[in-house]
Amino acid sequence: MRDSRMAGEKQHRLRFTLRTMLGVAVTVLIFFPIYWLLISSFKTQAEMRLAVPTLWPKSFHWSNYAEAFRVIPYARFFMNTLVMSVGIVILQLNVALMAAFAFAKGRFWGKEVLFFLVLAALIVPDQVTFVPVYVMMSKVHWLDTFWALIVPSGASAYGIFLLRQAFKSLNNDVLEAARVDGAGRFTILYRILLPMAKPTVVTLGVLTFISSWNSYFWPLIMTNTNNMRVLSVGIAMLRDSIAGDEAMYFHIIMAASVMAIIPIVLVFTIMQKHIVSAMANSTFK
Known part of the structure; x- marks a missing residue:
């Protein structure tokens, strides 16, 4: 034993x-x-070119971060990225909230078929739709503006699905009581359902912010000048911005990249408990 x-x-x-x-x-x-x-991001150009890479900088060069601001209009790119990301979050959350409310609590003919079509949009990549959308943006003279960066991303099939699952799990008795008290649809949505589904809404906002912040393909084709470039495109431009050096200044690119990921790391770290809670309740019902 x-x-x-x-x-x-x-x-x-x-x-x-x-x-x-x-x-x-x-x-x-x-x-x-x-x-x-x-x-x-703290190494020198010479140290980056060593045949045997070093796992720790010989000396820390904070000037690499200042150099990133000198080489490209980094502050402008940062503000453009922030405006684009916040705009997409606000628009996408409101569209997803209203659509999810309709699919979860509404009663209308063809609801399930329409929701299936929304889910089908998940398998359609942006590269398939960017040509007609680009033509539309050109027709309304929105190219190289924030409208072109924000509006095409205003609806998210995944966001609608996520919020629909959260709304379907909520008790209808609360909604019926609110209707009896004279509450309208928007009151029910924004004052009752939104607070009750706060973890899911926060999660969608965080995921949308991270996705928008890291977006590269769409801002690349929708912007033509440095006044409207975003960080992802601007950092890629560093390769051609430093006097055409064939070896490229990787240490400056690294410094620019570190500054670019700080906001999304902070947002994800602060909001991660809401993401875990929402994902646990997002089973298909």
Whole structure:
């Protein structure tokens, strides 16, 4: 009996050790690119060109970050990205809220068919629709404006699905009581359903913000001047902006990239508990 118990404890310790080693290996594998990005942002051009890479900078050069502002209009790109991301979040949340409310609590003919069509939009990539949308933006003279950066992203099939699942899980008795008290649709949506589905709404806002902040393809084709460029496009331009150097100034590109990811890291870190809560309740019903 004692030998059996000792064997069981040994197996338990072995499994725990293996899980720990696997967890450490996966963590290192995931975070090493981020670590490399961060330390490279402090290196010199000569150190970046070494045949044997260094895992720690020989000296920290904070001037790389200032250089990124000198080479490209970084502050302008940052503000453009912020305006675009916040605008998309506000528009997309409101559209998703109203559509999800209709699909979850509304009663109308063809509701399930229409919702299926919304889900079908999830499999359509942006590259398929960008030509007709580009023509539309050109016809209304919105190219190289914030309208072209924000409006085409105003509806999200995934956002509608996520909020619909959250609304369907809410009790209809509360809505009926609100209707009896004379509340209209918008009152019910924004004063009752929205607070009750706060984790899901916050999650959608965070995911939309991160996606918009990292967007590259759409801003690239919709903007033509530096006045409207965003960070993702601006950082890609660094390759051609520094005197045509063939080796490229990777340390400056790294510094610009570090500054670009700080806002989304902060947003995700602060709001991660809402994301976990919402994802746990987003099963298809």
